[in-house]
Amino acid sequence: xxxxxxxxxxxxxxxxxxxxxxxxxxxSLDEIFQIxxxxxxxxxxxxEEDALAHLATIGTKTSLRFVVQLISPAYVLAQTLGKLKxxxxxxxxxxxxxxxxxTSAKLLQEQ
Numbered sequence: 867x868x869x870x871x872x873x874x875x876x877x878x879x880x881x882x883x884x885x886x887x888x889x890x891x892x893x894s895l896d897e898i899f900q901i902x903x904x905x906x907x908x909x910x911x912x913x914e915e916d917a918l919a920h921l922a923t924i925g926t927k928t929s930l931r932f933v934v935q936l937i938s939p940a941y942v943l944a945q946t947l948g949k950l951k952x953x954x955x956x957x958x959x960x961x962x963x964x965x966x967x968x969t970s971a972k973l974l975q976e977q
Contacts, residue, residue, distance in 0.1 A: 920938065
């Protein structure tokens with residue numbers, strides 16, 4: 867019974883009828899900017915405006931998770947250099963040291 871029925875994604879149709887489908891859209895540049903600014907404020911990390919804008923730009927190319935994970939190492943680097951705020955230079959240096967998931971997977975496939 868029901869073996870000839872084909873359903874999307876291999877999910878039975880009666881279960882699929884009960885599910886709520888929510889469309890997710892990628893974050894915009896402004897949204898990423900605001901999220902990173904809030905995250906820095908929560909962690910008591912001071913960051914320059916241009917560094918924040920640069921992180922938001924990186925976030926549109928990679929992911930929000932990757933950008934948020936760059937904040938702490940950038941702050942440690944800034945402290946090591948004797949600075950009180952994260953600047954664009956620290957963001958660039960930290961971004962060159964780490965790969966996001968997509969870039970890392972692409973590099974592994976090429977090897």
